[in-house]
Structures are given as C-alpha cells and as structure tokens.
Amino acid sequence: MHSIKHVLDDSALTNTTVTVAGWVRTFRNDRFIALNDGSTIRNLQCVIHQEQVDAVTRARFTTSAAVKCTGTIVESKGSGQRVEMQVTAVEVLGDSDAEAYPIQPKKHSLEFLREKAHLRFRTNTYSAIFRMRHQVSFGIHEYFDSLGYNYFHSPIITASDAEGAGEMFQVTTLPVEKPPVISAGESVDYSKFEGILNEYWETIRAFIENDNPIQYYSLSSFLAEFDIPSSVPNIHTGAIKIHPEGVQSIERLVKLTPDLLEKYHKSFGAWKEQDPSKNEQTAIMRKLLVGLYERLRDGRLGNKDLGYFKSQVEGICRLQGYQLRRSIGTDYMRMYSADDIPPFALSFFNIFEVLPNLVDYKKDFFGAESRLTVSGQLQAELAATALGKVYTFGPTFRAENSNTARHLAEFWMIEPECAFMDLHGDMDLAEGLCKHLIARVLKNSTDDLQFLDARLKEEEATKPKEQRAELGLIDRLKFVLENPFERITYSDAIEILLRSKPHQKKQFQFPVEWGIDLQSEHERYLVEKHFKKPVIVTGYPGKIKAFYMRTNAPGDFGYSDKGTTVAAMDVLFPGIGEIIGGSQREERLDVLEARMKEMHVPADELWWYLDTRRFGTVPHAGFGMGLERFVLFVTGMGNIRDVIPFPRTPKSAEF
C-alpha cells in the first residue's frame, strides 16, 4: 500500500501498479473518485471505468466512504493534476450514508465544523491544521534538543496552590456533597474581619466621594426600604457628590452580615412586585453598584483591588481555621448576582463567603488539597538548577471562565528553563524558537500553507478594504522569519503609546500611564500599527507581574526610576497578542522572600522551591509559550478552538 503523498510526488511510480486507500472526497461524473488518505492535502484522482465497476458499486462511492483502489499510475488526461490512477480493482472498505454524513464537499463554516469535531479532520482545512500542528510540535523538540536541552516531564497534578497563574481545577476523590470537615466552631466570628472590612469600605467610600460618575437620585428612599436610614443626598448633574449620610448608608450595605443578607434577599422579590416604581430605583442603584463593582474587580480604584482583598481574607481564614468558599475571583460562584440584587452584590459578606470549617484534605487521595497544574515552571526551575537546560512540553489547565478566541481550559505549553542565562539570553532563545518553527513549517508544510493562504485570501476579500491584512499568510511568515523582533522596554512602550494618535484622540478605552498593565488594545497598537512586527516588551512594573521574576536595580536592563520593575519579557505577535511570557528568575533568597511576603504568596508551601535559592543559587531564566497560540499564527486561523483537536472551554467538553 502506498501513501497518496508518495504516489503524487514520486515520478518513478508512473506506469507502475500501486494500491492506495483513503476516503472519498467527491465522486464526479460517475467516473472520477477524488481520494484522500490524509498523507497530504492533495487528492489522488482514481479513474473508474463503467464496464469494470457495476452501477451498484459505483453508487457506494459517496462522500467519506472508505475505498481501496489498485491501478496503474499514468499521466493525467485532464488538466487538474499531474498523474492519476487508472483503476483495475476497487473495494469499498466502509460505506458512508450520504444522506446522514454531515460534511459535504463544499465550504462549511468553522462554527458548524466545531460542532462536528469528531469528523472535521476529514476536511481540507483541519487536516492541514493538524499536519502543521505536528510539524510545530516536532520542531519544538528538534530545536531544544539541538541546543542541548533535556525534555522534562513536570507533574500534571500538584498540591501547591501558589503558582499564581489563574484559577485551578481541583482534583479530589472526596464526595462533593458531604466532604469530611474539621470544624472551627458553630459559626464564623465576623469580628475577626473588622480590619479588612473597614479597608474595603474605605476604598469604596473614597470612590463614591471623589469620582462617582453615575447619576442617581432618591438613594435615601431606596435604602429606607431596608431599614437603613439616610438623609437626602445632594444631587448635581454630571459628577455626583453624595451626601455624607448617604455614604454612611452604603457603608451599612457593605457591612451587611450573612443573616441579614439572607433576610433582605427574601423580602426583595415581594418588595419589587408590590411597587413596580421601585424597579426604576433598582436600576439606578444597579448602575451605581455594578459600575463600582467592575472598577474594583478591574483594579481601577487605586491601590486596592479585589485581588488584594481576596488575599487578605484568605490570610485571615487560614489563621482562624475558616474556609473561604466563594470569592470574587470566580464570579459565577457569587451568592447573589450584581444584576438581581444590586445592593447586596456589594456586601463584603456576599463577595467573600466564609464557612466555619475546613474540608479535611488529610482524608483526600493525596492527603492534601490537590489541583491540575497551571504551569510546570517551578518544577522546571528545580531541574534546570541541576541539569542546566530543560524544557517541559505538556498539557496545562486553567479554570478561568474565559470565553475568547485565544483561551482554552486545557492547552499545551512549552516551558524552557536555563541556568546561567539572563534576560537577553531568554529573548534570544524565544525569538530563535519562533523562527525555527516558522522555517520548519515553511519547508515541510508547503501544500498545507498554500491551501490555508488561499483560504485566508478568500476570507479577507469579504472584509472591507481597511480591515484587510497587508500580507498573505506565507508572506507574513517569511516576513517574521527574515526580520528581527523589535525589543523595547515597558517604559518605552508607554512613551510610544502616550505619543500615539489613538491616545491623543482619546480613542483608547483604557487610559495610558506608567504603571498600568498593557491592555490588549495597547498591545495591538504597538504590534499591528506602530512596529508592524513581533515585539518583545521587557521591564514591566513589579506590581503587575508574578513573584518569581527578578527585581531590577539601577543599571539592570529594563530598570526605570518611575517605579520598581522586574526582568519580565512578553513576546507579542500580530493578531494573537501575548504568545510568550517569560522572565529572568529572582535568584536572591532575601529579595525573593521579601517579594513573596509582599504579594501574599505562602512561603511555607513553597519551601522546596526556595531551597534552590538556599543551596547554590544561580541566575537563570525561562519562558512559557502557548502551543495553540503559535499554531494559530502559522495557520492564520482566528479561533484557538480550531487548532486543538478537541477544545475544552467553559460549558464545553464534548468528544
């Protein structure tokens, strides 16, 4: 048996008899089978003669039927292909009911094919993507192996919750309904939270007093419904100043304890039904409080954001033997949504639900709370400080409720880690990897790239002129391969953004100033408008980056006198955004410990990680690259769900 790729490419096979097998793409004119076996995107045209194959058999050459053909390879009489097979023997291996088979020989939408993920490999687009995914995967091993890196398998299950890369999936064999618990008492002593509660309230108060942008009226009458008296606030148009006593009323809302919360929640529905005019007041309160909540969540209220409050509350819980069961990090777990019960949504006790007991994880399978990994980096560092150069390449899991074209709950990540390497070496390694993979794909996936390039051009043609990409897929890959990546510091990036047209015309949704996290609109401007090529940004403010990144001092690369920066680097690609995130790691024990304390990372859980700094610590660096994001780039696809065989996303794990 020959592969169709071999038959089409090897001219020595002309005028010989071969056997091929594959799936029918189309059967034209009762004579021509376009056969594809997945070895290449091209089909072999198998010519059937009516006198040799009866009508009943011919009727079985339906789309996607599995067929085995034996015949002579000859120069094609038609113009669409170089050679074709004059079939002498044909066998249908597996029938395919044309009426029931969902994929037809025509263009389907990607959304439709995603719902048929089990069969979409039989289409040109997806077979091309997955052949290229193989080329990229294999190229990764090839690249690191050629540089002397050891392939290292980091664990998929981890008992450490301190890796700081998003929400994690829990792994447990305990019963979900009634897990064993260690009780800390009958109920939660809320006075233990007094300090953090006041801080929470102060943050909100400052916002309401200083820059509440939402217009409202009759706050007092609304609050009166809940036995929370207030006097009539001052009302202006535009920026509203709330009367001090109105502010105090909101303070009472913030400090509603769980029992009162429950009571008010129950009366709320009836209250709304009795007097429909109250709905309007609810809408106004909703606007105010939902806006406030969103700003708090996004860290737009100054120094204190929800992340800060969460870590504080977690600390108190750990100290008291309580369990923080729900928090704002996982919105869907809130007791009452901001939409339904606006005044309650802001209650501290609504956002942080505390239970007076702890699940007894000593009785769990691993004897400790365990989760699916979000990163193999910490373990890779352990190996790198012994083997010198290692890389991990495996699945990672994020339980974020992310619903975008570039996020998955399960994805594959490459994480190299190298001892005695600084940030410059890290950047060189990252750029080298990207270019190696692009070169490999250009060399080994020519047919598939040509198909995807044409597919993309067709798609672009339907877009308005100003939205079309300047370069086609293949040209884009060649451009990235042939030009050095732009390397700039975070401070430079901010300068460029401040001088940019969109900033001066106030077209950015998020304001630009030193200290902010770059929003995707900012990244996109830098990469797609300003530099028009991949950009590596280094030296981010320490405040917005992970605890293990090395703190910069004067003279260090990426240092800024505007605030503390760390030796981080993000590689930004056009259309995809952050494709690689890496850093030089903090190798100084005292600096690392101080930073962990500042960022509320529990040092005791990570004693094993800190041991690398205790015993023979060395400068080292590494990065993480999302495989699917890279495949997205080289295939020119737009949605990450189309470049992984079976995508896992919130509310979706079929197949």
Added chain:
RNA sequence: UCCCUGGUAGCUCAGCUGGUUAGAGCACAUGACUGUUAAUCAUGGGGUCGCUGGUUCAAGUCCAGCCCGGGGAGCCA
C-alpha cells in the same frame, strides 16, 4: 463573568414597517449525459422559523425570561 450580535430546510442564507400556502443555492432521491475538477441538465421530497411565556383578530416578524453560537473585554499562554 460583562458588553455587542445572531439562532429560519442536512448546510449557507433571504424573509421590508406584524397579514393568505415561509423562499433560494448547495446537499439528498429519480432520470439524462459521460474526461470531470465543488461536473452539468431536468424532476421531486424535505421546516414544532432556538425554547418557554406574553401582547394581538393575526407573530418567523413585537415584548420578557432562559438556552446555544459568534465578535469584543477581563484573566493569561
């Protein structure tokens, strides 16, 4: 999770401001043709108009809630 947008035949979509029997192309079936290239031509079958409730003499069309998809945002790779 938030904002925007969509859900009509197996697929892609049309259906204007509510008004008779909801259409087209492809696919499928039957027949014709036989060197085609998503073959072509003729004929035919195929619809709980996402779900639930409401407004109306009348709802695919208007309203509310829910479910699912797409785009954008946040989280990040």
